Amino acid sequence: PGITASDPERVHLNTVLMLEQQILVSENLESLVECRLWLSSLVRYITLQQDENRLQILLQRLVSSPADKIFGEDKIELMKSLLKIVATNVNCQRFYSDFKTNKLIGQNPDDNKIYLLEYLRKMFLTSMKCLLYVF
8 A cells, every 4th residue: 555644654764764765775885975964854854843862863873873973074063064954943953952051062072072972872761761751
């Protein structure tokens, strides 16, 4: 059976999968500009959908990367640009304000990395606690 508008969860998951596949294809083609474009599109989409769980997982995955550059861009600069997208949605601004409150968007790149990693570690632990309550 095809996808219908009456199955919004399925449409949502298929859209996310398509955007993630575009990132992988661009990465395989070594088109870093396209990788960043599709990554921004993915963040924009999940922000619009207010999928905070997926947003948290994505941001954590990016920050926990051992590389200093992601898709040819400094990791912290990339995170800043992605967080600006998140800040456009009133319902998802918690992410942006939490990062800003924790001085993650400051001037010193080394401090940014430390605070950002610590913040995401805390968010991850909080998520795991929530999952334990569900199951």
